[in-house]
Amino acid sequence: MRGIVFFTDSAAREEVTVFDTTLRDGEQTPGIAFTFEQKIEIARQLSAIGVHAIEAGFPASSKAEKETVTAIKKLDLDSKICGLARSTKGDVDTALACGVDMVHVFIPTSDIQRENTIKKSRKEVLEITADIISYIRRHSDLCMFSAMDATRTDWDYLIEVFRTAADAGATIINVPDTVGVVSPSAMKTLITRINREVNCPIDVHCHNDFGLAVANTIAAVEAGASQVQVTVNGIGERAGNADLAQTVMIIESMYRIRTGVVKERLVETSRLVSRFSGIAIPPTQPVVGENVFSHESGIHAHGVLKNAATFEPGIMTPEMVGHRRRLTLGKHVGRHAVQQMLKDVHIEPSDPQIDAIVEKVKTIANRGKRVTDADLYEIAESVMGIELNHKTVDLRDIAIMTGNHVIPTASVKAVVNGKEHIHSAVGNGPVDAAMNAILGITPTKLALKEFNIEAISGGSDAMCHVTIAVEDEHGRIFDASGSGDDIVLSSVEAMVNAVNTINRAR
Ligand code: KIV
Numbered sequence: 001m002r003g004i005v006f007f008t009d010s011a012a013r014e015e016v017t018v019f020d021t022t023l024r025d026g027e028q029t030p031g032i033a034f035t036f037e038q039k040i041e042i043a044r045q046l047s048a049i050g051v052h053a054i055e056a057g058f059p060a061s062s063k064a065e066k067e068t069v070t071a072i073k074k075l076d077l078d079s080k081i082c083g084l085a086r087s088t089k090g091d092v093d094t095a096l097a098c099g100v101d102m103v104h105v106f107i108p109t110s111d112i113q114r115e116n117t118i119k120k121s122r123k124e125v126l127e128i129t130a131d132i133i134s135y136i137r138r139h140s141d142l143c144m145f146s147a148m149d150a151t152r153t154d155w156d157y158l159i160e161v162f163r164t165a166a167d168a169g170a171t172i173i174n175v176p177d178t179v180g181v182v183s184p185s186a187m188k189t190l191i192t193r194i195n196r197e198v199n200c201p202i203d204v205h206c207h208n209d210f211g212l213a214v215a216n217t218i219a220a221v222e223a224g225a226s227q228v229q230v231t232v233n234g235i236g237e238r239a240g241n242a243d244l245a246q247t248v249m250i251i252e253s254m255y256r257i258r259t260g261v262v263k264e265r266l267v268e269t270s271r272l273v274s275r276f277s278g279i280a281i282p283p284t285q286p287v288v289g290e291n292v293f294s295h296e297s298g299i300h301a302h303g304v305l306k307n308a309a310t311f312e313p314g315i316m317t318p319e320m321v322g323h324r325r326r327l328t329l330g331k332h333v334g335r336h337a338v339q340q341m342l343k344d345v346h347i348e349p350s351d352p353q354i355d356a357i358v359e360k361v362k363t364i365a366n367r368g369k370r371v372t373d374a375d376l377y378e379i380a381e382s383v384m385g386i387e388l389n390h391k392t393v394d395l396r397d398i399a400i401m402t403g404n405h406v407i408p409t410a411s412v413k414a415v416v417n418g419k420e421h422i423h424s425a426v427g428n429g430p431v432d433a434a435m436n437a438i439l440g441i442t443p444t445k446l447a448l449k450e451f452n453i454e455a456i457s458g459g460s461d462a463m464c465h466v467t468i469a470v471e472d473e474h475g476r477i478f479d480a481s482g483s484g485d486d487i488v489l490s491s492v493e494a495m496v497n498a499v500n501t502i503n504r505a506r
């Protein structure tokens with residue numbers, strides 16, 4: 001499917017490189033602190049998906065940060081490894097000592113930041129800029145220079161700063177919208193001017209205080225920026241930075257500009273960072289959110305079943321970003337979606353039976369309850385008066401051991417396809433151990449893809465509702481749920497339901 005031509009401006013490049021700062025600005029998100037191992041895994045993932053440069057950290061900020069940046073450089077990844085430094089010899093030396101490919105040096109240039117933080121005159125900032133960049137270039141081939149708070153800097157002075165940086169040997173100049181206050185049209189005007197008046201490639205770094213980080217980044221690309229700074233899931237200081245997945249997909253799909261990023265791994269990358277950061281991806285998050293390719297309403301589902309591009313962008317498909325399309329069951333569901341979902345698992349109700357199934361689904365959904373695949377098959381069974389398959393797994397016993405000095409372990413006893421099995425597994429916590437134990441006794445290879453827990457009432461005795469999605473060996477995904485006042489047992493119930501649902505669907 002070809003997209004609409006959104007853009008014809010000739011200032012844009014044919015290729016725009018991606019500079020990821022998840023491990024530096026991203027880690028400055030309040031509440032996020034990645035472990036050393038997590039940072040290594042994130043760096044490997046970013047390199048594997050083709051990110052041009054990774055800002056691995058701010059080496060002068062701590063001994064641990066310096067060690068991490070050094071270790072990431074030693075991984076010998078395809079991406080260039082960059083370390084951040086203030087405009088001091090000490091910071092730069094610490095970054096260089098990590099062996100980085102590129103030093104990213106910054107200095108505040110707006111009056112408000114210059115006067116209140118470093119307390120230097122405009123002239124002194126120009127001198128420091130020239131000296132520090134010359135120093136970096138004597139020791140490194142690559143130097144990125146950032147005029148911090150560029151968008152709030154007097155633009156004539158900003159041009160002078162960038163010219164000084166370029167003359168001193170900066171290999172790329174970065175235009176940070178540090179407090180996220182520029183508008184897309186102002187960003188376009190600013191980058192157009194820098195592009196015309198300064199002889200150096202331009203990079204942009206946008207914050208999301210007004211929700212404009214991605215739009216401003218794209219405006220900069222329209223005006224000729226050759227590199228964009230992003231973070232996975234848009235994490236970063238305050239409201240965060242421009243989101244990697246959104247920025248890449250807009251540049252590639254709408255503007256047809258290459259970024260070198262493997263788009264098919266965007267969802268996987270987003271989920272990895274969500275897991276490590278502890279920040280859930282909202283279902284409505286563009287590109288990677290759970291709802292992006294989900295269709296509930298009858299009209300939409302009907303259209304999508306005929307041609308997915310009726311109610312999807314078309315220039316961005318689930319396959320392109322490593323996502324999946326789903327028809328979901330809710331109060332707006334229509335008979336076409338229900339019929340298709342049942343047909344997928346070889347259940348073929350008559351027309352009046354479909355009407356009855358749809359009615360029941362709507363009744364449950366109207367009570368505010370999510371209707372899972374497992375619920376749908378059960379409704380179909382009762383309406384059609386059939387029993388599709390005996391339980392694959394009939395759980396008899398489960399015991400869980402956890403504490404601050406033991407590895408969480410779960411042991412299950414279950415009748416699987418008529419034969420008794422006992423199995424134990426460990427996990428990161430009691431729920432993980434229990435899920436691993438159930439997966440260990442299932443006859444086919446299944447993988448837990450999603451796990452959501454909702455507390456239904458307030459206190460520590462709250463009722464909880466666990467909804468999971470499990471993938472079978474053919475890549476099909478099924479959801480199921482479990483509820484009760486015990487998180488572990490509710491999760492186990494959801495997993496057993498999922499396993500039996502998958503078996504029904506065979
Ligand atoms: O937001 C900002 O200005 C920064 C700089 C260090 C580039 O993060």
Ligand code: ZN
Binds near residue numbers: 025205
């Ligand atoms: Zn920033």
